[in-house]
Amino acid sequence: MTEPVANRLGSVPSRASPQYGQGSSANLADILERVLDKGIVIAGDIQINLLDIELLTIKLRLLVASVDKAKEMGIDWWEHDPSLSSRAGERPSLAAENRRLRAEVEELRGDAALEPAAERPRARRAIRGDYKEHAEHAEREEPGDGEEEYAEEYTDEYAEAVHEPAAATEPAEEREGTEPPAEAAEPAEEPEEARAAPARRPARVRRTEPGRRPGRRGER
């Protein structure tokens, strides 16, 4: 029994309706963001490897969508504090950019106790592959060789970046069971996972170390 109103509108949400859904006309971007990015992820026998899907998804995002890009362009206003809304859509002026950069310089020069910069451009996080390179590079750097600041920052970001999708990249068998999410587990409880984690764990440890920026203190 269909509502008359629905009939008038042409597309009836009845299961029986032949007009159900988008059909072949559905926008490819809409489909891809759903079939690649949504839906239940279970490990099949053929391991295209969820990591590959991850990477593919990231690549496609460059074609399809990016919130990060939106932020970069200053159109993410609705996610911010309402008090900022009067400046909605305003792209950073040169003066503001200048102020921000100066503040960053000050931060780098001074305060060793400063928390990791809270407002790192998220856009970078979209390109996780690059992160990995940076992070691995960073891991190899010896402390105090002058690039440490740079290295640590990227390591931090990499840690964030890899931390989230961790479960999606777990080996199939583990995801089949009732294992807790990877991030909840301690390395000791998941020795077999160690192979998947080395890049991640050191970075996480470093993040939480109180004296995490020895180089900076040394400079003072």
Next chain:
Amino acid sequence: MTEQVVYAYAVARDSTELAEALSGLEGVARSPVHLVRGGQGGELVAAVSPVDAADFGEVPLRRHLEDLTWLEAVARAHHGVIEALTERITVLPLRLATVYLDDDRVRGMLDRRGDVFADRLARLTAHVEWGVKLYVEPSAEEPPPAVPASDDAGPGRSYLRRRRAERHARDDVYRTARSAAESVAEAARRYAVEHARHRVQQGELARGPGENVTNDAYLVPLERGEEFRSEVRRAVEGLSGIRVEVTGPWAPYSFAAPVETHDEGHEGAPAAGEPPDAPGGVPGERPAHRGTQRAAP
């Protein structure tokens, strides 16, 4: 005869309607779709179809996924099967390219995860997903009427003045977009039981008039779909420069992953594919599903 593997599309509760929906249904590579029954009481089914291992084995699959033409064909076929089933019954869509060696392996998967599937199916039954995208129309982004050119203003000053005028115009448009986004969300929430935020669409695959500023998915009771759609559209009526696009109904792609179990390691939370972008994310407003999810990370 080439070796075959089994491509799985979706999980559902067994029903006669489902069997009807399958008749003549073709999946990826035009392969015939059939059901595999499983779960503790045999009450669950997975819709699957046989595909060539030469195309869907690990190595070829990885290569194919780099090919956008191939990917599009498979994505559309995958979606086509799920959509055909969704016309009749609630299904849990599986991620693209979930491939098993044979039907028995699929059955084993159903048996092992039966509880999780059953829970989520119960939650989603008789609900569908609607997509709501808000656009700022390009016309609205055009610079406002030219600032009266004054002869004494140097080129630099003129430029700055023009830039300022443009920025103000853009501010106006974005303010309008913001209020539109709020109206739309308010209207949508009256009907929706869950909400997921996707990334805004930009780039080559998302061409179209206007700039996408919000891209959300709402889980709406089946029978309220038309009301939902018309109310959402009404929410932006009269707002110049704003366009809303409502798509759907979709199978509950954005809501298939168990959300509540997120922190319980029940199913491997993010397994569902929803990497917690913000670990402490606000539940109601942006379920783990933020489209921004995972890779946004």
